[in-house]
Amino acid sequence: MEQANPRHPVALIVGVTGMAGVALTEALNNPTALGGPWTVYGVSRRPIPAWFPSSLLDRHVILDALNKKQTRTILAPLSSQITHVFWVALQVNESEEVNISLNSAMLTNVLDVLTGSADSKLCHVTLQTGTKQYMGPIFDPILSTQIIPHDPPFIEDYPRLPFPNFYYALEDILASKYSLTYSAHRASIIIGASTRSYFNLVLNLAVYALVYALVCKRENYPFRYIGNKYTWEHFWDMSDARVLAEQQIWASVTDKAKNGAFNCTNGDVVTWKMIWKVLCDVFGVEFVEFDENEKFDVAEFMKDKGEVWERIVEENGLYETKMEEITCFGALEMVLKLEIQHVCSMNKSREFGFHGYANTLKSIPEWVHKMRQMKILPP
CATH class of the missing domain: 3.40.50.720 (NAD(P)-binding Rossmann-like Domain)
Structure with a gap:
């Protein structure tokens, strides 16, 4: 051969x-x-x-x-x-x-x-x-x-x-x-960066953060972490x-x-608590500690927010997407509730x-910035 x-x-x-x-x-x-x-x-x-x-x-x-x-x-x-x-x-x-x-x-x-x-x-x-x-x-x-x-x-x-x-x-x-x-x-x-991947973690979390900022931020509704205490505290790559x-x-x-x-x-490890702080900074929402006594189902929370996302897309002149086509909150929630160090x-x-190699905590905002340039996400 x-x-x-x-x-x-x-x-x-x-x-x-x-x-x-x-x-x-x-x-x-x-x-x-x-x-x-x-x-x-x-x-x-x-x-x-x-x-x-x-x-x-x-x-x-x-x-x-x-x-x-x-x-x-x-x-x-x-x-x-x-x-x-x-x-x-x-x-x-x-x-x-x-x-x-x-x-x-x-x-x-x-x-x-x-x-x-x-x-x-x-x-x-x-x-x-x-x-x-x-x-x-x-x-x-x-x-x-x-x-x-x-x-x-x-x-x-x-x-x-x-x-x-x-x-x-x-x-x-x-x-x-x-x-x-x-x-x-x-x-x-x-x-x-893509709207065509089955599981784009950053895009899923960006949509959640942007919808939250539009409909919940003024009501003092916390930007809740969507996993469990285990992933909040333990290492992932x-x-x-x-x-x-x-x-x-x-x-x-x-x-x-x-x-x-x-x-x-990327060659490093992070906790989801570290990632959540980065996301809050990138999208301008307040960071709150994970409270295991507060039950939260992100798929249920987001299931009727399609019109909110359409509004964000239209008002910012973004590439046209439907929320249900670019997110899979059920799968995301399941992954973030695993009890294994990934x-x-x-x-x-x-x-x-x-x-x-890459620095994961720097990589996330870099890809958010790229998706903003691509007009997938608003500036």
């Missing part, structure tokens, strides 16, 4: 309008990007939104990767050009078995086309997954009641949990079905989308990293030569 580095690498970012896709698009266009200069193609299910830096794409294609025929028609002409696939696409369902079916079908459909021709140039796939690798299907309503997560800090060589997991399925497809190299990148909670992009590019052109899995976090080890990455 020849793995010579191509002289003119062509990247295909599948899921280009999500948080990781935006960061990858910008990182691959950086003159100092490893392996470059890169030609960058992007795939998304819908047209490029106005906030996306479309000038940085050499080509964009609209594609439903679940549609096998459409995938072949659109991608077959590109199979002689694309050298690297950056897989940051995602289909989300409560049932993990459905997640396995949908996400496996998308990955297989795309790679079957890109590897199926005699003049195929594809040599490497980077696969983005996450810490469900170590925690199991935490959103599955049935399986989530049975799983016992690994002890933190999460380490890449932990054995797989005995539960279905679409992350496992995708890694198995890459490891066994295709004669090319791959790398898996296990992100923590991603901090980035996060993944700046820029660090994730940097690691994926590094692995795609570094021989030592081929066919390996790597955690990808921390990954970055030792393997460092030992292999990747030293990217």
Whole structure:
């Protein structure tokens, strides 16, 4: 299997309008990007939104990767050009078995086309997954009641949990079905900018803070933390989308990293109490200590606030979004009520030569500022 580095690498970012896709698009266009200069193609299910830096794409294609025929028609002409696939696409369902079916079908459909021709140039796939690798299907309503997560800090060589997991399925497809190299990148909670990601933590919390400031602040209604005492006090880590992009590019052109899995976090730890203070400062709301005696259901609180968000969008001339399309407060609340220290080890990455990092408490306001520039959030 020849793995010579191509002289003119062509990247295909599948899921280009999500948080990781935006960061990858910008990182691959950086003159100092490893392996470059890169030609960058992007795939998304819908047209490029106005906030996306479309000038940085050499080509964009609209594609439903679940549609096998459409995938072949659109991608077959590109199979002689694309050298690297950056897989940051995602289909989300409560049932993990459905997640396995949908996400496996998308990955297989795309790679079957890109590897199926005699003049195929594809040599490497980077696969983005996450810490469900170590925690199991935490959103599955049935399986989530049975799983016992690994002890933190999460380490890449932990054995797989005995539960279905679409992350496992995708890694198995890459490891066994295709004669090319791959790398898996296990992100923590991603901090980035997009209205198209299933779970944009900062955007969810920004919407909550902005709605609160408009309808509750004057009534002395506290800006309540939406998790539990455990997460308020214990350590968590996060993944700046820029660090994730940097690691994926590094692995795609570094021989030592081929066919390996790597955690990808900012390299520091924070508590949610620390994060909440930052959010209060960024959005100009008063910080209050968490009171475990005060019960608060953010999904219930926000369920009738769609018109308030529409008002914020209209009055500030923002990119048009519906609150229910850019937030998932039920999932957010569930994550922030876990009773586990959500921390990954970055030792393997460092030992292999990747030293990217970010200051989480500085990263959050930076991404808020970027979403303000993109007119996703008001100034």
